[in-house]
Amino acid sequence: MGSTMSSPVAALLHYPFDPASRAARLALGEARVEFSESPVKPWESDCILNQVNPTGMPPVVRTLLDGRTLTLCELGAILGWIEDSARGPLLMPVDPVERAETRRLTAWxxxxxxxxxxxxxxxxxxxxxxxxxxxxxxxxxxxxxxxxRHHLGELEELLQGRDWLAGRRMTQSDLIAAAHFSVMDYFSEMPWASFPALKAWYVPIKSRPSFRPLLGDRFPGVAPPVHYADLDF
Amino acid sequence: MGSTMSSPVAALLHYPFDPASRAARLALGEARVEFSESPVKPWESDCILNQVNPTGMPPVVRTLLDGRTLTLCELGAILGWIEDSARGPLLMPVDPVERAETRRLTAWxxxxxxxxxxxxxxxxxxxxxxxxxxxxxxxxxxxxxxxxRHHLGELEELLQGRDWLAGRRMTQSDLIAAAHFSVMDYFSEMPWASFPALKAWYVPIKSRPSFRPLLGDRFPGVAPPVHYADLDF
Structure with missing residues (x-):
């Protein structure tokens, strides 16, 4: 994470338990974008998302660009904008092999x-x-x-020879994976004990400042497991 | 399409009626990458894709990079590599609003x-x-x-105010859309008559040299409609 963005101000529409929304929050946080968060309920027919994204789905970021409103619908547009706006590669690696790997994992x-x-x-x-x-x-x-478990097994194997999912540095694919796993973890669905390399990879991501807001969200009627927000689990 | 790539040589594994594979062929063609095509059958258990892409899915491109094999799994990695390798934006627009729109449509x-x-x-x-x-x-x-029909209606409306799906120039989103529609068209599933703006958009894309190889593919037992390969339909 060598570069930063020139601190634009953005407004994020997100659903707190949507993995793509979580990935957007992590990416904006890592890029040091100053942003406001508006949680929305995409399943409600009068949800504001229906006015800004033709799919009606989160995440959506709105920001100003030379006096125009720039609306970024879908995670790919948000990640692309972060990368376009950064001084040098930010959440993408530099090495072509690792770039390909980041994109493969994102598609996965x-x-x-x-x-x-x-x-x-x-x-x-x-x-x-x-x-x-x-x-x-x-x-x-x-x-x-x-x-x-099948997916976790594939990634566990990948991490035998790598520090991060796509190679030698943290990339957007790590944030996307962590976003998905954090939702599963909230619902006590992550069998961490069986995947020690994944657990060791997850701990430092969960400890990042960008992650903290996610850990405070609560789903009505479901309490997360004790380890969920424990940075040292 | 102002820029070109410095003519690398690549090998594409693709399935001729997979829309993502067709989009990869169009993108490689538009980027003037010199590439060989190997059609594969992803549903066969001994398909070579299982050895090169953990998802077992096409498209996959392999190319040489400083003596290493660079394996590009999934359309996103292929499009990203084309863009990374080009001198300037190639299948992506320059304008940030149109870049966001290209990415939104790709995700769509x-x-x-x-x-x-x-x-x-x-x-x-x-x-x-x-x-x-x-x-x-x-x-x-x-x-x-x-x-x-619902999807086509959305895009028909988009084209009322634009030359191309994402704005003022052809982008990867046009190639992706055309790839999907060409497969539907082969199976006589495109109700072109009801969507005149889409039809007017499709004709010049279908006439591009990058499109020609696609129009020659045949699915066993199914003949395409007469207009399918007609460049002036």
Whole structure:
């Protein structure tokens, strides 16, 4: 993280338990962007997101640029803007191999992890509670947890030869992964004990100042496990 | 398209009817990268993709970089590498508002269009044929076609005030959109007559040299409509 941005001021619309929203908060924090946070409820029909993002989904950042409003819809646009605005590479590595790896992992989380883990586990634990769709289904939970363990196993292996997911320095892929895992962790779904390298990688990320605001969010009716906000777990 | 790349040589692994693979071919073509194409069958367990991409999915590009093999897994890594390697912006616009718009649209196709249209229509028309899962289901087809029309309507509206999807110049989002539509078009699923602005946008893209190789691909047992490869339809 050698560079910083020239401190623009931004407004973030986010949902506190949406992994992409968490990744946006971490990235803005790491880039030292001065930003305000407005938590929103994307499932409500009058949610402001419907006016600013055609998909109606968080995260969205709004900032001023030469007197115009610049609206950044979706995590990719926010990360891209941070990188464009920085003096030199900020959340992207310099080495082409590590850049490719960062982008591969980003796509992995955006599609595969979302489809196989979030669409199952977060649906059962979070969406069903929000939309009052009844209790979680035991079989779906089991299937989602198996998929999660499979993904964690792949990343555990990756970390055998690397300090960070994409190589020698922290990148946006670490922030995206940590954002996903922190939501799982809140719902007591992270089997940390079985993945020591991942745990060792997560501790210093969780200790970063950018992470602190996330750890204070609470989901109605669900308390996080004791270790969740413990920086030394 | 002001810039070009310093003509590296690359090998592309792709599946001819995968929209992301088609977008990679278009982008490599537009960037004037000299590349060889190897069509692969990702659903076969011994597919070479399983050795090079942990997700087992196309597209993947391999190229040499200072004597090392640089493996670019997933469309995002390929597009990022093209942009990194170009002298100046190539498939990305320069204007920050248009850059944000390009990234928003890219995310739209990667997630929403994939989930709502491809996961339904391409599953029914393509995957079921490949995996011998029986004939398409009429209700799913109807649902997928409705979703497609909804997406096309959004883009049709966008094009009322713009020459290209993200603004004043052709960007990677145009190539990604055209890649998706060309697959739908092959299977006679594009209701062009109802979307005149989209049709007018598509004709010049389809006429580009980068598009020509795509139009020659054939899916076993399915002939494309007469207008499919007609550059003046």
């Amino acid at each position: 989380f955006e599609r595969r992890f979302n489809d196989e883990v979030n669409a199952v586990l977060l649906h059962e634990r979070l969406e069903k509670a929000i939309l009052k769709l009844g209790p979680p289904d035991a079989r779906s939970l089991r299937q989602g947890r198996e998929a999660l | 196709f990667e997630r929403r269009f994939n989930d709502e249209v491809n996961a339904v229509l391409l599953h029914e028309r393509l995957e079921k044929a490949i995996l011998k899962l029986g004939p398409p289901d009429a209700r799913s087809l109807r649902q997928g076609r409705e979703a497609l």
